[in-house]
Every structure is written in structure tokens, then in C-alpha cells.
Amino acid sequence: MSSDTDPQAAHSQSGCVSLEDARAICDRLVAQLLRDESQLQLETVCECGKQISKLYYDCKEHRPALARHLHSLGYPQFAVRTMKRLNSLGVFKNDDIWFSSHYLYTAALNYSEQSAEFAGALASSGITNLLVANIGHRPYLDNLASKNVVYLIRASLSLLYRLLWHSPDYAVQLTSGGDAGVVVGGGGFALKRGLLDLAGGASQAPEAVRCLCLFVLSRLLCEADCGALLGGDDGQQLLARLRQLVQWTDRLLKSPDRRLLGFGLSDFASCWTALSGQAYLVDSLCQCGAPQLMLDGLRDPGFAEADRRAALLAVWGLAMHRRSRAFLLERCGCAGALLKLQNGGACPPGLLPLVDCLLRVLQDEAPSPLPHQRHRQPPQAVLSHHPANRELAVRIRDRLRARGLAVRLSCPAGDSQPPPGVSIAEASVVLLGLSEAFRASPLCRAEAEAAALTAADRPVLPVCLLARWRPEGWLAALVGQLNGGGGGGMLADLAGCRDFEAACGQLARRVSELLTPSAMGSGSGSSPQSLLASAAHGLAPVNGSGGSEASAVQLWTQADVASWLEAVGLAGLRSQFAGIDGRLLHQLMRMRAEAPDYFYRSLEQQWRLELIDVLRLADALEKL
Numbered sequence: 269m270s271s272d273t274d275p276q277a278a279h280s281q282s283g284c285v286s287l288e289d290a291r292a293i294c295d296r297l298v299a300q301l302l303r304d305e306s307q308l309q310l311e312t313v314c315e316c317g318k319q320i321s322k323l324y325y326d327c328k329e330h331r332p333a334l335a336r337h338l339h340s341l342g343y344p345q346f347a348v349r350t351m352k353r354l355n356s357l358g359v360f361k362n363d364d365i366w367f368s369s370h371y372l373y374t375a376a377l378n379y380s381e382q383s384a385e386f387a388g389a390l391a392s393s394g395i396t397n398l399l400v401a402n403i404g405h406r407p408y409l410d411n412l413a414s415k416n417v418v419y420l421i422r423a424s425l426s427l428l429y430r431l432l433w434h435s436p437d438y439a440v441q442l443t444s445g446g447d448a449g450v451v452v453g454g455g456g457f458a459l460k461r462g463l464l465d466l467a468g469g470a471s472q473a474p475e476a477v478r479c480l481c482l483f484v485l486s487r488l489l490c491e492a493d494c495g496a497l498l499g500g501d502d503g504q505q506l507l508a509r510l511r512q513l514v515q516w517t518d519r520l521l522k523s524p525d526r527r528l529l530g531f532g533l534s535d536f537a538s539c540w541t542a543l544s545g546q547a548y549l550v551d552s553l554c555q556c557g558a559p560q561l562m563l564d565g566l567r568d569p570g571f572a573e574a575d576r577r578a579a580l581l582a583v584w585g586l587a588m589h590r591r592s593r594a595f596l597l598e599r600c601g602c603a604g605a606l607l608k609l610q611n612g613g614a615c616p617p618g619l620l621p622l623v624d625c626l627l628r629v630l631q632d633e634a635p636s637p638l639p640h641q642r643h644r645q646p647p648q649a650v651l652s653h654h655p656a657n658r659e660l661a662v663r664i665r666d667r668l669r670a671r672g673l674a675v676r677l678s679c680p681a682g683d684s685q686p687p688p689g690v691s692i693a694e695a696s697v698v699l700l701g702l703s704e705a706f707r708a709s710p711l712c713r714a715e716a717e718a719a720a721l722t723a724a725d726r727p728v729l730p731v732c733l734l735a736r737w738r739p740e741g742w743l744a745a746l747v748g749q750l751n752g753g754g755g756g757g758m759l760a761d762l763a764g765c766r767d768f769e770a771a772c773g774q775l776a777r778r779v780s781e782l783l784t785p786s787a788m789g790s791g792s793g794s795s796p797q798s799l800l801a802s803a804a805h806g807l808a809p810v811n812g813s814g815g816s817e818a819s820a821v822q823l824w825t826q827a828d829v830a831s832w833l834e835a836v837g838l839a840g841l842r843s844q845f846a847g848i849d850g851r852l853l854h855q856l857m858r859m860r861a862e863a864p865d866y867f868y869r870s871l872e873q874q875w876r877l878e879l880i881d882v883l884r885l886a887d888a889l890e891k892l
Contacts, residue, residue, distance in 0.1 A: 270743050274647035285328040290323050291337050298341040308353060309407035310364040317371030322808075324378045344389035347372050352398055359420065366416065373423040379428065384434040391431050396442055399424040404462050412472050425480040430486040433538070435656040436705040440737050460488055467509050469581065474767045475516075476529040481533060482513055486542040486709075491741050491872040496549035510549075510556050513539065517561045526571055533565050537578035541656070544585030544592075545708050547741060554595040559586055563605050565728045573616040580622055584710035586628050588717075588742075596630065603630050607621045618684070622711075625687035629714060652715050653701030655682045657733040660763060661701050664731070667772035673779055675699075680711040687711075689718030697727050703734035703763075707743045716746060723750070727782045731775065735764025740866060748863030749845045821857070821892060826848025838886040857889050 283292075290623040297316045304312050318340070327334050338344070354369045376395075382388040402408065402424040411417045431438050443459070466473055467481035492591050517536045520528040528536075540558050543549050553559070565571060565579035583602065596602035609615045610623050649668070653661040661677055662682040668675045678691035685691075685872040688711050692698050707711045719728045739747055824832070826849045833839055848856075860867045871877045871885065 276489070284328075285326040286322065287327065287333055290327040290330065290334050293323060294320065294334070294338055294343075298338070298343050298346070301350075302342070303416070305350070305367075308350070310368050311676075311862045312372060313350060313368040314364065317368060317375060318656065321375045321378065321767045324375070324834055327558070331379075331382045335379040335386045338379055339383060339386045339389055344376070347376050348390060348393035348398070351376075351395070355398060355401075360416065370419070373420070375425075377423055377426050377430065387431050387434045390427070391438060391441070395427065396431075399428050400459060403428075409466070412474075412532050415708060418477065420473060422477050425477065425484055427482060428484050436487060436542075436654075436708045437656055437703050437734050438702045439737055440734060444728035451697055457493060460493055461484055463488075464505060464509065467512075468505065468510075476531075478512075479516060479529050479531065482509055483531075483539050484628075486539045489543070489546055490886065491546055494546045494872065506554075507552055508692045510543075510552055510558075514556050514558060514561065517558070517565075521561065521564055521568065523694070526575075526637045528741055533571050534578035535561060535741060537565065537575070537582045539587045540582040541578070541710065542708060544582065544588075544710070545741070547553075547589065550586065550592045553586065554592050554599075559583060559592070559600050559602070559871040563600060563602060567605065567609055567614070569614055572767065576616065577619055577622070580619060580626070581710055584622075584626055584629075584714070587626060588713050590708050590761060593630060593632075603627060606630075619688045625689070625714070646674060647696035648676065649697040649699055649779050650676055650678050650695035651701055651731070652678040652692060652712070652719070653678065653733060654703060654705040654712055655679055656683075656705040657701055657703050659879060660733050663768075664701075664762060664772060664775070667769070668776050668779065671776040671780075673776060673783070675779075678713040678715065679710040679844060681705075688714035691715075692719055695726065697729065697779055699779070700728065701733045702730050702739055702743065702747075703732070704737060706733075707739060707741065713742065716743070720746065720749070727777065731776075733763050735761060738866065738869065741872075744802070744863045745859075746864035748866065749778045822850045822854045824853065828871045829853055832888075832892075837882070838881070838884055838888060839883065841875075841877070857892060860886065860889050 297319055300312060301316050320343070321759060323334060351369065351372050352849060354372075357365055357367050360366055376390060380390055402420055407422060408417050412421075428442075432442075463481045463485040465471060467478045467485065469478070471478065473481075513536070516528060517540075520526070520531070520533060520536060525682050526532065540553070540562060542551060543558075562579045562582040566576050566583065568576070571579075583596070587596060587602075606623050606627050610620065610627075634741050649659055656681065658677075661679075665675045665677055676691075679685050679872055680688040680691070692715060700706075700716055700719065706716075728750055730750060738744070762768065762775070783823075826847065828850060829845055829848055830842055831840055832853075833845060856867075859870075868882065871882050877885070
């Protein structure tokens, strides 16, 4: 490796360059880089990279516009291609390669923070493989005493974090392959376990790197991961990381400058929000003190409104689970704290609607009051979606409008948008634009549950907005209930379909049928109580009965479950059932009954069961 020289991104003391001048400089620099790309002139790459990084500091007032301009010039694609070439030569082989790499990583990180388009171009150019390779490269991990190595790993983690920040849907692409050419494979479990290890104190990594590992990990975890980690030897390690995250958050709240390790409250709060989306972790999050910390951050006027909004969303995430809702009310005094914030004049005006909405959720009410007039005249459909999927949602809306349908959009998780449930309150038909970003957002979840409350009076149609993805957790249960209740179920994948126009035509015909007066009067055929029970508070009882047999199963210990497996001829599945007691077995029974597609897919893809074992297990659960 080269010497530990830390190149500094030079920037002028005046720090003032007009946007027009900055664009002209970028035009010249990028043109030179592209012209000399085939020859890989390291001196050119280094000098141009230094100047592009310098512009980030010299053009502070126009950073987002400058990032978009660099994107229009094709700089992100060039940066990824060159970073890969330098990596193949050996990043630390000599100072020329290292300095060139340093400026490329610095510019990529800075400008991706300012522009989702810039970040998306990095992802689509295949930067993920390089970043994952850096994070898991054993020679790097064995040389964490080198500040250059630490910089490279931290920059790689920061870039992954930024990509996931702009689009939570990227987590699916990152761990399952796809357009970006990701080769993580296996659901990315090895990557997630590697992040868990690197986040530990034994890794000798600096605190900022360990913290970033948890930020990235929180956005990659799925329910299968949480079950595997908590049920195996990694359980205590994961809980220890949560306690460390609590300590960092507490230090941040007490910090005079409201920063810690280079991160703000919004970074920590969004991490807690992502973790709260995993049902397996809810009890641990409550016990470690995360809810109280987020309430403290929300009430602290020293934080910016964006930070306090992030803290509020973290509380929202926990409030969407019934058992943590009771904890928030009884142990944290959440309702009283929110009422005091609401009435004391200390709450930013932009947060007041969300505070009022959260109070309703805590009281087991609909997120927004039901309107006096349920449907607008003339009838209209509303497509609820996450901001990460807005481009596709707009295309769908425009195609449906072109076919004569009245359609508008609802984006509950967007900034300056109405609280969940408001925009869909008077819709005749609700379209739920589902994606991983939608699943991970507590505000989108609240709107979906608000739609489920009135599903007996109007159709609720799920529409997939993310290619090659299927819902899990609470969203899988909701889709299963809509299937069972005649609500329409999951429609065509409008993100990955071969013929987008044909798929929109099929959707338009379905919506048109449902907007007729006779269809609107008939409802979906399922009661709002049953839909709410499944969507907001867990799956309905097995076979709709919830009888004594189901209650007895919940009392089983892990040893009882193991004995049952042996009795039904499934002793070979003991490793898959490690850590599963009667309560979790009961959840599995309910999943089979209410979300069969997700149940069978999980057995095949997550547990890797052969067909004969799948059939035997399904039969045993049915007889239980």
C-alpha cells in the first residue's frame, strides 16, 4: 500500500462561483475526461477530479443544480467505469492511482447527496459490486489502522447509504440482483452479516464506520433476516448493536452542536424508522429505549424541522405495531407528550397535521376522520404511492387519464403532503402503488390501513410499482386479505411488465368497471373490521376461529415445537425451526391461511425446502 497521505479536497477561501461559471467548468472538465478515457491518463483523472470536487465547495448555493448538470454530462457513468479500472490496477498501488480514486469517490459521494438522479446513475452503472467488494475485502479489513483504507471503506458505505436514502427500493436491487448487475446473491445475507460484524467494537473500525454499517444494515434487513439472526448465534450480537445505536443517539441528543460522528438526528431517526418496520425487532427496540429518545428529539426545539420530522416518523414506525403502541402509551407517555407538543406552541406548523394523525393511530382510530360524503362526484380513483416511485405513478396516472378516467395521486410520505388517509378519503377506488419503499414507510402503511378501513364500501386494488418484487410482512398480509375479500389482489407488475401500455389498459378496464355506480354501491365484499385486523394489527385468527387449539399452540416451547416436528415426520427441518416457539409457529399457521403466496414462496426461497417437505409441512400445519 502507498503511504498514508490523506489528500485534501482543495477549495477556495472565497467559496463563491456562479452556477453559469461552474457549469462551464464542468463542461470543459468532463469533455476532457471523456476524450482521454480510453488511454486512462491518471494525471488528467486526478487533476479534473480535484477541480470537480473543488466546485462542490465553491458553488455552495447551487449544489443540487450542479449535480444535475454533471448527471446530464454523463459524469456518474464515467466515474464508475474509471473507479472500476483503478480498482483492477490496485487502488493503493501508487499515489497516482490512489489520489485519482480519492477524488472520484469524493465527488461521487458529495454530488449523490444532492441529486437523486446522480445517485441513480451511479447505481445503474453498476457501482454496487465495487462498493460491496470494498466493504468485504479482507486485506482492507486487516489494515484498518491505515486512514486511507478507512476512507475507502467509509466512502463505500456512505455511497451505499446515500443510494438507499434516495430510494429504499434499491435494497431489493442490491440483494437480489437486477439491472445494476449486483452479484451479492442469496438475499445478500452474507453482506448483512458482514455489516453486523464490522459494526462491532471488535472490528477495530472507527465509530463513524461502525455507525454507517448500522445505517446501511437497517435498510437491507428483511423479516427473514431478523428471524434468522435472532434465532441463531447472531442474536446477542444484533441486540448489542441496537444498544450501541441507542448510546450514539443519546450522545447526539446531548451534543451542543446537534451532530455526532458527522451525522444528524435525521440519520439516526431514519435508521430507527427502518428497523421499526421489522416485526421481529419491535420488542427489542422498545426495551432498549429507542422510543423515548425519538420523543426527546421530537420535542427539542434545538433541532431543525427536518430532524424533528424524522424523529416523529420513527415514533410512527413503532406505533404501527399494536404491542409497541401499548408500550408508547403506558411506558413512554407518548400521547401526553404529543398533546403537550401540539398545544404548547413548540411544534413546527408543518408537523402539526402529522402529530394529530399519530394521536389518532395511538388511540386505535383511523389516521384521518372519515368524510361525511364518502365519494366525490363524479367518481374518481386515487393512486397512493411513495415518492421514490413518483415517476412511474405519474406515467400510470397519465395513461389512465388518457383513457377517460378521473385519477389523481396521493403521496403520504412526501414533504408538505397531507397526512395519511386525507387524500384518499373521498376516492371511489383506491389504488395502492406497492414497492419496498412503500412497505418501509410508516406513513404509506397508515394510508394503506386507512384504505382498508373502508374497503367494504369501495374497492382497494394493489398495483406493483417495483419490478421483480413481492411484498412481505404486514404488506403481504394486507394483500392476502384483499385477495380473500374480493378486493382485487395484486395486479400486474407495472414496473417490470413487457408491455406497459397493455398492462395500463387492463388496469384501466378494471378501474372503469369499479367506478360504475352499481359497482361502487356493492363494495368489495369484506368487512372493514376484518381488513383492519389483518392490515393494522396482525393477521386474522386461523380459519377465522381463533379457537382453543390455536391458543394452546401459542403456549408451546421450542422443545415442544421440535417434538411436534418429529411426530409429524419433519425432524429434518429442525435447523429451519431453530428459535421458533409456539407463538411464532402460530404466526406461521396464520401466514399460511391468510397470505398463502408469501408463505409458499418463503418456504422455497428463504428456507430452501424441497417440494415434498413443503407439502408435508403445509399438511401438518393444516391439521394442527
